[in-house]
Amino acid sequence: MSVQSMLAAARASLGMEGRPNAITRDYAKRHGDEFLKAAWCDQAVTYWARKSDNVAAVLPNGDRAYTVWHAQDGQKLGRWFAGTAANVKAHAKPGAIVFFDWDGRDAVGGVDHVGVVERNLGDGRVQTIEGNTGDACKRRVRAASVIAGFWNPDYSVEDDVPEVVSLGAGVDQQVPANGEIVVRWGTEYVDDPKAHGDNGVAVLASGSRWCLCDALVRIGGLQPGDGLDVSWARYDRDGKKFLDDAWRLTCHAGPDGRIEVSLGGQFGLGTDNQLRLRIVNGSPRVAVVEKATMAKVALFKR
Amino acid sequence: MSEPEPSEADLVAAEVDVHEWGPTEEDEEQVLRDLGYVLNPVTGVYEGEGHAVGDA
Numbered sequence: 001m002s003v004q005s006m007l008a009a010a011r012a013s014l015g016m017e018g019r020p021n022a023i024t025r026d027y028a029k030r031h032g033d034e035f036l037k038a039a040w041c042d043q044a045v046t047y048w049a050r051k052s053d054n055v056a057a058v059l060p061n062g063d064r065a066y067t068v069w070h071a072q073d074g075q076k077l078g079r080w081f082a083g084t085a086a087n088v089k090a091h092a093k094p095g096a097i098v099f100f101d102w103d104g105r106d107a108v109g110g111v112d113h114v115g116v117v118e119r120n121l122g123d124g125r126v127q128t129i130e131g132n133t134g135d136a137c138k139r140r141v142r143a144a145s146v147i148a149g150f151w152n153p154d155y156s157v158e159d160d161v162p163e164v165v166s167l168g169a170g171v172d173q174q175v176p177a178n179g180e181i182v183v184r185w186g187t188e189y190v191d192d193p194k195a196h197g198d199n200g201v202a203v204l205a206s207g208s209r210w211c212l213c214d215a216l217v218r219i220g221g222l223q224p225g226d227g228l229d230v231s232w233a234r235y236d237r238d239g240k241k242f243l244d245d246a247w248r249l250t251c252h253a254g255p256d257g258r259i260e261v262s263l264g265g266q267f268g269l270g271t272d273n274q275l276r277l278r279i280v281n282g283s284p285r286v287a288v289v290e291k292a293t294m295a296k297v298a299l300f301k302r
Numbered sequence: 303m304s305e306p307e308p309s310e311a312d313l314v315a316a317e318v319d320v321h322e323w324g325p326t327e328e329d330e331e332q333v334l335r336d337l338g339y340v341l342n343p344v345t346g347v348y349e350g351e352g353h354a355v356g357d358a
Contacts, residue, residue, distance in 0.1 A: 034311040039319035
């Protein structure tokens with residue numbers, strides 16, 4: 001979340017041309033196919049903000065494709081500057097969302113087009129990166145005469161978008177009699193590929209996170225009344241040392257010798273620990289964690 | 303009966319990027335070169351990291 005990451009996202013789109021493209025497909029996925037071939041200058045700003053975790057700063061009222069609404073978002077925040085040469089020279093920072101009116105008015109209602117300031121040239125002009133300039137993403141140089149206005153997002157505002165990890169056991173896994181295992185997750189769907197590692201048994205946070213987890217655990221191979229413990233447990237980062245399992249549940253097999261239990265949990269995670277789903281079998285029989293066992297883990301920035 | 307509010311897609315189609323991409327600064331390409339960007343002749347895009355304004 002920074003102006004640097006916003007500009008890096010914009011630079012990564014340079015050279016994109018035609019439509020539909022990655023930007024319009026991304027917007028259409030959430031808002032409908034009518035955007036696939038629509039004007040995409042503001043869809044591009046939305047795309048860059050989302051790609052760079054700057055949603056809260058750049059899209060305070062959500063995704064934008066309509067430039068006028070996006071300009072009004074800045075007005076509502078009290079961050080809007082009319083596009084005068086003096087304002088551009090003094091206040092247009094890198095990362096500013098800059099709105100254009102080809103008729104030269106400094107009014108929000110006349111906005112035609114939008115881009116992101118990469119550099120303030122210091123002479124009442126800015127150098128920008130724009131989507132859909134000639135149906136391509138390019139660097140441009142713009143003068144105050146065509147700038148309706150601009151606003152500087154507060155790039156220090158952090159997005160409250162959780163990283164979500166969905167996990168599935170995938171295969172049956174045996175738990176020794178009077179022994180224990182940590183569930184090995186054979187399948188995963190994850191925003192951040194670094195959030196799941198250690199041979200598939202651990203959830204790893206890339207920074208300080210609140211972790212909300214929920215597992216649906218299915219276990220077979222037991223006799224009615226056999227007991228075992230299921231817990232979300234924290235280990236040290238290497239996974240060698242058990243730390244705690246405050247969310248631990250003792251379960252007993254039903255008449256069919258099976259256990260099916262939903263287990264929630266809430267933890268603080270960081271770069272010095274990891275999270276595992278631990279099964280402690282107190283019965284004299286080998287238990288089987290069934291392949292349909294699954295979990296969802298959401299990591300929120302602290 | 304009042305008219306239904308236009309959707310965002312309707313407003314975009316009617317008002318956004320309906321003209322060409324706007325007045326071009328006469329010295330645009332020279333400014334971009336002076337900033338350290340290099341034209342990719344295939345894409346027509348000025349690429350690279352560039353440098354701060356005033357740093358030649």
